[in-house]
Amino acid sequence: MRICVIPAPGIPAEFGFAGNTCVVIDVLRATTSMIAALDAGAKAIYPVPGPEDAWRLRLQLGDDLLLGGERGGLKINGFDLGNSPREYTTERVGGMLLAMTTTNGTAAMLLAHESGAAPVYIAALRNAPAMARRLLREDSDTVIYCAGTGGRLSLDDIIAGGAIVSACQEAPVEVEISDTARLAMAAYRQSRKDISRALVETEHGSKLVELGFDLDIRFAAEIGASQSIGQFDGVMVRPAGHVLR
């Protein structure tokens, strides 16, 4: 099993998507919120690029579909939920379908899927150890795709990717760690004493703090808090079982 990391969209990694597993990460806050939604019992999540796509789905699927997402960090007018992962509770989303707007995350998932990656997972820091256990069990070459922010590298995503690489590397099996994967692992290991603080120090994290979302960052930093695995089939993200130790 080999692991490489695409640090941001458009950066060539050591090997490609086709025929390999892909893990998409957008830790502040899209994939963290999606994992929270799965933890809370959401049936499926449609990642969509913009609010208009979410409204179109609502017309098709009716009131069983909740709309979640943000623009400029704030809840979109008329939506049921914002993009704070702490909103995605069992009371709000248990048993429901969700459409969530996430520009970077949606584009990354679609690109991985259309480029022939299979399976395509989503992950965050909260489920990083569970994700690593799943990858180790499946033992396939894996591309960790950091969604970044507006096409630019986002250190928070790389720290989360590095958490998965690190957990795989610590397992008692042969895992080949590429330069990009080693770089992400270094980013994680340098920050693991205080992940929350490391996230706050990133450019994206510091903007969220300015907007008053400190608690979201603490939530996103709770590594290992979730056992959920989310799998994207080209249309929606669904729970792909829990992983026991």
Place this chain on the structure above:
Amino acid sequence: MRICVIPAPGIPAEFGFAGNTCVVIDVLRATTSMIAALDAGAKAIYPVPGPEDAWRLRLQLGDDLLLGGERGGLKINGFDLGNSPREYTTERVGGMLLAMTTTNGTAAMLLAHESGAAPVYIAALRNAPAMARRLLREDSDTVIYCAGTGGRLSLDDIIAGGAIVSACQEAPVEVEISDTARLAMAAYRQSRKDISRALVETEHGSKLVELGFDLDIRFAAEIGASQSIGQFDGVMVRPAGHVLR
């Protein structure tokens, strides 16, 4: 003063070259060899993309110009020197002009220069602390450009870039560290206990070990061994003075 790092060619960093200082790094082995040549008293180095460019310069400049470089890790037929930095001794290159073939390094230097970066420096691990002191003294926004290998990210370059960022960050002045710079700094700090080993573990380093260049890696890893500063003016790299503590 702000610092960002381009982890590999083509990756957008937080700010651009125009009007900013640029430091080009190709640590295994082009910029390490160039810094060694400056340490040994070479008057100037012409970085050229290929052997034919080096021969053309020899026709123009005559026997005062030594030719150095490699293809596939080995000395080019008819050249005076290979690309092992340990060959660049006072006896061989003191007082001489040099043409050195380096695909990734030359392309990176030219791109930075043509994009309006000024000054453009070259650096390696050996002169990283001296380079950092120079940057701190000049106090300009700085783009550290990791040349990579064939358009791909090369972790050895990022470790060296991170050594410069780390030295700047430890100085008692205000330095704004972008996400990319923080990522490079993490790569360096994770490996600084044993830089030599970290270089061997990179993809490029492990290939050099296979070719028998272990000693070059140890040489490249000697952080702080050189006080030389090399500056590229669009045509050649010349010594830009030494920096005293």
